[in-house]
Amino acid sequence: MTCELTQSRLHAYFDGEMDAIGAAEFEHHLEACPDCEMSLAAEEKLRSALSGAQLYERAPETLRKKLQISLPKAAVAPQVSRSRAESWRWLAIAATVVLATLLGWQYLQNLNRFSQQQAMAEVIVDAHLRSLQPGHLEDVISTDQHTVKPWFDGKIDFAPPVRDFANDGFPLMGGRLDVIDGRTAAALVYGRRKHIVNVFVAKTQPGDSLNGSGELQGYHWVAWQQNGFSFTAVSDAASADLEQLKQLFVAP
Amino acid sequence: MPHRDAAYNLARWILRGRAQAEDVTQEAFLRAYRSFGGFQSGNARAWLLQIVRNCCFTWLQQNHVAEEMTEFDELTMPAKTENPESLAMASCDRERLQRALEDLPAHFREILVLRELEGCSYKEIAAITTRPIGTVMSALARARQQLRFLLTEPVPRGAIRDL
Numbered sequence: 217m218t219c220e221l222t223q224s225r226l227h228a229y230f231d232g233e234m235d236a237i238g239a240a241e242f243e244h245h246l247e248a249c250p251d252c253e254m255s256l257a258a259e260e261k262l263r264s265a266l267s268g269a270q271l272y273e274r275a276p277e278t279l280r281k282k283l284q285i286s287l288p289k290a291a292v293a294p295q296v297s298r299s300r301a302e303s304w305r306w307l308a309i310a311a312t313v314v315l316a317t318l319l320g321w322q323y324l325q326n327l328n329r330f331s332q333q334q335a336m337a338e339v340i341v342d343a344h345l346r347s348l349q350p351g352h353l354e355d356v357i358s359t360d361q362h363t364v365k366p367w368f369d370g371k372i373d374f375a376p377p378v379r380d381f382a383n384d385g386f387p388l389m390g391g392r393l394d395v396i397d398g399r400t401a402a403a404l405v406y407g408r409r410k411h412i413v414n415v416f417v418a419k420t421q422p423g424d425s426l427n428g429s430g431e432l433q434g435y436h437w438v439a440w441q442q443n444g445f446s447f448t449a450v451s452d453a454a455s456a457d458l459e460q461l462k463q464l465f466v467a468p
Numbered sequence: 469m470p471h472r473d474a475a476y477n478l479a480r481w482i483l484r485g486r487a488q489a490e491d492v493t494q495e496a497f498l499r500a501y502r503s504f505g506g507f508q509s510g511n512a513r514a515w516l517l518q519i520v521r522n523c524c525f526t527w528l529q530q531n532h533v534a535e536e537m538t539e540f541d542e543l544t545m546p547a548k549t550e551n552p553e554s555l556a557m558a559s560c561d562r563e564r565l566q567r568a569l570e571d572l573p574a575h576f577r578e579i580l581v582l583r584e585l586e587g588c589s590y591k592e593i594a595a596i597t598t599r600p601i602g603t604v605m606s607a608l609a610r611a612r613q614q615l616r617f618l619l620t621e622p623v624p625r626g627a628i629r630d631l
Binding site: 223271343 | 472476565
């Protein structure tokens, strides 16, 4: 029924989780796709039925009383109030500061960087898996960098460096738009023997956490920054292959 | 007590019962109170709801059937494709919606309640359920599809649960 390509995008659009570019892109697609239009109408109908039915159930008075008795007095205010929420926050800040002092800043930061990196790696591998679903891999199918590169024009606010490395064993297969961690990224698709390699390209932002290389659920990733872009290559191909692809990108 | 309603509502739908929800919400608040040091500054609601849902799934595991613990990836879809008839959902009252929602697997109930009743963003849902955003997106799509499927069935199936 729904065209496979846009299934997850349809929901992201419906939930207002798309950036302006992605939303405009999707609306453009909607004009030409009655399937998606019908699916969107069905989602709206489901949502209005859910909200109309008033399924939300508030905590009963008995629970409030139980909590008042069971939780130490300090945690229970006579009335639910803003100031209570505020003091939770202050308590939290205090706790964080104490924790940080105990562990030492350096250690904490390393830990933090590691978990951010881990979370980002999960997002990337997830995007890679999503792209492998049927009909999802490329929006523009071409082995010609001069076809793929202009395709991105007007779809994103930067010009990703699109190059074909067929002579080095990484033939360009196509490209598509993707949303990685809430940001629009250009995804370049390369072949490597029988493997598919996704190279995600986004504008570098402060706090971009992925660097170096790693492995997750049997997929390898290599990330680097270059000329204001953040690159992440991900594939089930060997990590040495990804390193080689990185060198091809980095080489002038 | 901030987020008491949010905590109770989530537990009520994951556990499909009001009495259980009261018990588990209380336990979750106690646990949250004891482990306040584990709270990093930021989203207190997401932090609390994560504790609530963990308590709920522990409860289900201890008291319930194994199928409740089925992971997203193992959940089977009712039909590969949807047809126009199934998209045209029958009009439904609260009772029918409640039954359909409760007939969904626990992980689907959880994600729909967080999104549709609690109004959480994808990012918050990912934090609460400790899953990547991509997984949240695809699970939400499947949960909605399955809910719609249950609502288009001519004869409601499944026993009416005693709350």
